[in-house]
Amino acid sequence: MLPGIFPFGVITGVAMVASGIEPLVAMAMSIAVFAGASMVASAQLLASGSPALLVILATLFINLRFMMYSASLRQHFAHAPLRVRLLAAYLTADNAYGLLLGREGDESSKLHYFLGAGASIWIAWQVSVAAGILVGAGLPAAWRLEFAAPLAFVAMSVPLLRDRAMAGAAIAAGVTVIAAQGLPLRLGLAAAALTGIAVGLLLERRRT
C-alpha cells in the first residue's frame, strides 16, 4: 500500500506549488489538512482567485468520504478512549481505511493495526509531499505532470466500481459534473456527489 502513496504525495506537492501556493503554506496544509485530493483541488481554486468560502466548501465535499470512514470505524472503535478516537480520526486516510477493511481480528488488535498503519501512511505522505514541493518548480512543463493528479483519482475511483450500484453512482456523478460545468467553479462537485448517492441508493434498492 505504501508504494502507492509516494507518487500521489509527490504529485500533490508538485501540483500545489505549480498552482502558485508558497512552499511553506503547502507543507503546513499537508500537515493540517492531510487529505491530498482536497489539497490539489483547493490549490487550483486558490490560484484561480476563488473566494475563501468556496474553497472550504469544495474541501467539505471532496472530504465527505471521511465521514463515511468515520461511521464505519465507529463500529470497531466506539469503546476506545476519547483521545485515542481523536487520534484515529486525524490519521484516517483512504489507504488506512482500505487496509483495515481487509483485516481480521478482535477490536483491540484492529485499533492498534489502524493506528500503526495510519502513522506509517502519515509519515510516508509528509515525506513525499515535501519531496514534491522541493522538486515542484524545477520540473519541465513539457512532461505534463499536472495530468498525474486526475490520473491518481482514476486509480482511486475505478477499482471501487465492482457492483452495479457503485458503478451507477460513479457514472451519475461523472455525467452530473459535466452537465454542471456552467455552475461557478466546483459547485458542480456537490451536485455530482448528491446525484451519485441518490442513483447508488436507487440501484441498490432495486436489486434486493
Added chain:
Amino acid sequence: MSVWPVLIGMALVTYLLRASFLLLPPEVETPALLKRALRYVPAAVLTAIWVPEVFAPGDERLLAGVVAMAVAWRWRGTFATIAAGLLALHFFEWLT
C-alpha cells in the same frame, strides 16, 4: 487575500468530518439510511474530481484517460495507472 484563514477552515472542516461519528457516545446507533448513503460517497466524489479534467473533447487527454481507466480496472495500482496514463498522453500527443 491571505491564504492562512482558508487553510485553517480546510483543516477544521476536514478534521470534523473525520471525527464526526467517532465523537458520538458508544450507545448511539448510526442511522441505517445514512450509513448506506455514505457508502456511495467515495465512488461519486472521486469520479467527479477527475472526469472534467479527462473528458475534454478532441484532446489526447481523453484517450490517455481511457488507457488509465483500463489499467486501474485490471491492476488497481496507483503507480501503474499514473505511469500508463502519462505515457499514453505523450504517445497520443506525438501521434497527432
